[in-house]
Amino acid sequence: MSQFQIAVVVGSLRKDSFNRKLAAALAKLAPPEYSFQEVQISDLPLYNQDDDASQAPAVKRLKAEIAGSQGLLFVTPEYNRSLPGVLKNAIDHASRPYGQSAWAGKPAGVIGISVGAIGTAVAQQHLRTILAYLDVPTLGQPEAFIQAKDGLFEVDGSIGAGSRKFLQGWMDRYLEWIKQHAL
Numbered sequence: 233m234s235q236f237q238i239a240v241v242v243g244s245l246r247k248d249s250f251n252r253k254l255a256a257a258l259a260k261l262a263p264p265e266y267s268f269q270e271v272q273i274s275d276l277p278l279y280n281q282d283d284d285a286s287q288a289p290a291v292k293r294l295k296a297e298i299a300g301s302q303g304l305l306f307v308t309p310e311y312n313r314s315l316p317g318v319l320k321n322a323i324d325h326a327s328r329p330y331g332q333s334a335w336a337g338k339p340a341g342v343i344g345i346s347v348g349a350i351g352t353a354v355a356q357q358h359l360r361t362i363l364a365y366l367d368v369p370t371l372g373q374p375e376a377f378i379q380a381k382d383g384l385f386e387v388d389g390s391i392g393a394g395s396r397k398f399l400q401g402w403m404d405r406y407l408e409w410i411k412q413h414a415l
């Protein structure tokens with residue numbers, strides 16, 4: 233079994249999501265001591281504080297997956313210059329009931345890809361604000377704002393030659409961050 237289980241949170245439900253593809257390609261850049269598992273957020277209900285005392289099975293599953301991980305990887309698109317609602321919904325669910333947040337202390341990396349020229353920069357900044365409040369130590373540098381372009385991915389889904397060095401460097405720093413902060 234890998235030493236470090238990483239819970240991957242993809243902020244898109246789209247079947248052909250660039251962000252899910254990026255998450256899969258990044259996982260290939262890590263050594264075997266790290267394993268990556270995407271958490272499902274598509275079946276979460278809309279967050280309602282009335283349900284805090286009896287959280288839905290999908291919410292309990294999400295919280296258990298986060299609790300069982302040694303680190304988090306957020307890979308998100310930018311929607312209207314912020315993070316997608318589905319991602320915020322998942323974050324809110326796993327942060328509750330008050331005092332029982334699954335997120336606290338889990339080290340994280342934030343990255344994202346979009347078709348826009350600033351490559352999810354604003355969404356990532358908004359996400360960092362939320363993660364700071366939730367006491368999630370988040371890798372600050374390097375930042376990675378990826379724009380979807382031809383050649384970014386090879387046909388087998390791995391990172392194309394033009395971006396491999398940069399993204400390998402990002403991953404190396406991220407993996408070190410997880411190792412340093414793993415609970």
Ligand SMILES: Cc1cc2nc3c(=O)[nH]c(=O)nc-3n(C[C@H](O)[C@H](O)[C@H](O)COP(=O)(O)O)c2cc1C
Pocket residue numbers: 244245246248249250251252309310311312313314345346347348349350351352
């Ligand atoms: C509701 C909506 C809002 C969007 N807003 C932005 C935006 O603010 N900035 C941006 O770069 N791209 C924006 N896009 C385009 C996304 O970058 C693009 O749809 C991308 O493929 C989404 O990521 P995914 O492929 O992982 O689903 C938006 C797309 C949608 C559907």
